[in-house]
Amino acid sequence: MRGRAVRVLAAALLLFAALTGCGRDATPFTPREVPAPVVIDPANPCPRQADLSAELAAQGPQAPAPPTPVAARYDRAAGTVTVTAGTGFGPAALAAAVRDPGVLREVSPGNWLLGANLVLSAGTAMRIAAPEVRWFGLSSEPGRYVTLSVLGGRLDVAGSCVTSWDEAAGRADTDHLDGRAYVLARDRAQLSVDHAEVRFLGYGAVESYGLSLRTAGTTGTITRSVVSHLYFGVYTYEVDGFTVADSEFHDNIIYGIDPHTGSRNMVIERNVVHDNGKHGIILAEDCVDSVIRGNVVYRNAHHGIVLYQRSDRNVIEDNETFLNVAHGINLNESHHNLVRNNRVYHNGESGIGVGQTSAANVVERNVVLSNGRDGVRLVSEAGDNTVRANALGNNARYGIYVDTQGRFDIHGNSIFGSRVGVLIKSDGSEPEEPEGNDLFDNREGDVVSR
Template identity: 50%
Template sequence: MNTTTAIFIDSGTLGRASGEIPRTSRSRHLLVFLVSVLALLIGACATPPDPLPRRDVPADAPVDPAKPCSREVTSTSPSAPADSSAIDVQFDRASNTITLTRGENVSIPMLSDAVNDSLVREVEPGTWLLNANISVLGGASLHISSPDVRWLRMASGGGRFTAITAIGGGIDVEGSCITSWNEDADQVDDDYKDGRSYLLARDGATMTIDDSELRYLGSGDVESYGLSWRTAGTTGHIAHSVVSHLYYGLYSYEIDGLQVTDNEFHDNVLYGVDPHTHSRNLLIERNVVHHNGKHGIILAEDCADSVIRNNIVYANKHHGIVMYLHSDHNLIEGNESFRNAAQGVNINESSDNTIRNNKVYDNTDSGISITQTARDNSVEGNEVRGNKKDGIRLVSESAHTTVRHNTIGRNGRYGIYIDTVSGFDLAKNVIFGNRIGITARGEKADEDDNQVFDNTQGATMSQ
């Protein structure tokens, strides 16, 4: 309890300074006064909520560049064409590209049989080296799976690299490990600056990845980020897989309905998961996203109507989860975002998003930030604790933010910090153990309908 208050009431003199008040009216005024005092004392003596269970941040396990594949290989039973006559394959020496124009579920061994084996060869049982690009056109699909292909090494290094691209066709990866490979160094290509091998689906293609590993792929060149789905009509999913040391862990452009579930994205050069530019109706669920070079998960530039749910996002080198530039009508629910180098959740120039029932704690900057021209966002039922700066920030030109039923405790500066000229709605929040509970610039800090207590320098402050 911050203060102890002694209150003495003389009911016989109550109100006489302004003239005699009838006894019934005096009684009514006395009752209202007592109820108000009781509410104040209860708020001042409120008991802090139970401690928030926190996850430890495990050490970032190193990946051996010479032996990057670490998971148990899952044996699969791919369905393949009945015979080689079902396949139509061409090779163009000038572009060093194998083009698959006909054939469903064509395996790497079958492709090797159809071309010169120096282009696709088995270097040891279950390990294959790809020395040419593969292009899969509409009406054909490539199936990369164990036990035939436990590890696919894509030649890469010294500015030379290979790519697997579906242009209207299909790529299915199941139970395999795919990496870049520098034969001269006898390890993966760990230098992305001069180009590096990658996977890409575009122009109405389908790419699915299950129970697999993708490591050390991609560069900063457009379409070459490592693992990408691009252009309208392209679709697919990635599930139960590990993606590490790519340029972007995952990138999409104008994609509808991509599903990203139960994966681990870590140590990617920039973002872990980056749906971009008019990607929508995405499901990003139950992933573990950590130690990436910038944000963990970011939806950027008109990414809408998507669900980011039950992910564990930590130790990324900037924000944990970001909605940026008109990424509207998204649900961010049930995630844990912690120990990131900046904010746990950042909503920037994006509107009509719901940030609900997340645990956002121990981030180096603030917990949840609604900023720039973000409008009509709702922050509901979150646990926002132990962040080094503020619990929740409503700043810049953000407007009409609803902040309700959150527990906001023991943040380093303010529980809620408001520096915006437009309206906001604060109600039913529990705000405790911060330096100041609620701070507002330009508007009165209102603690009505919130429990604000045990803040070391005061409940509210207006500036």
């Protein structure tokens, strides 16, 4: 890896010298050191809780509103506790209201285990917060698990750790195939997770993904937290205004961050998203008017950052995305998006892919280096896309690969050190060659039509 990094750095120095004429500042670019994978022991699933709690405390005294009395009813046959009144309360107040240690009990100071489904109804609000609560476990074992559902109410997690827990095995539940405990917020609920750990939750059924927010009017924030080993790190559906910031998402089974189906006006920024089982960050199915900014996205098992199926009018900027198995950034059937000022390198296939009818997107001022195939791909009926003022260096195959009958505008780019600078697939007619680019040191030609 060290030799490869040296080659990338050398390319970067050439790159920024070439970019001076494009108006870019000649700022040195150094590839990020690649951290080792994070290993979490399911028997000790909260290694960061004390540090996160201390960081929260260092911000000064928290001043939540005074709690109000809790009212709850327990349906023993359904195994469900429904909170009908109360705000600002914690597990101790809820346990006192229910009076059944099989439902909720403190297993050791500051550590609580939920043994029945818990529903927070509209108008209620629960706090799982340090220093009173270090860990909140949701019982989850083969053939049986509990859920925490916020149905119009509010849940705040601050400085604490929330996980599944198999009491007989003495560890978090690592098997998602037979069902697993999860947290769900919907029906105009509010969910806040700050300086917290959330681990080992969820499985592959609707509403059961681990940490999910659903339906119009539901919203929330995840800030300065760690989310790992969920089915999806976080999932949203028809949510407006959700924020995910300054957090780490790793080793989730499918996606790290997954806004979905009609979610909009989201801010996803300054997160570290790595080692997830498919994409790192994906906006899918009509996710619009959102910002993905300043994230570090690496070593995910498919793409790093994805816009999919009518995820339009979004901005992807100032991210660093590298060592993903396929593309660093991928746009698929999505339109009018801006991809700018990203650093995209060492991805297994291509740096930035624009395909499947994606139209009217702008890819500009990105640094795209040493990817396993192409720097930028315009394919599969993608049309009216603009690629301008990028630095595309030392990509293994083509700096820019064009295989689409749609129109394209390629100008102002520095393209160097690839097998071919720009490769344009042709249907037999003579394609219009891009002009106004700085092409050099491409081994088999600067612009080639085939």
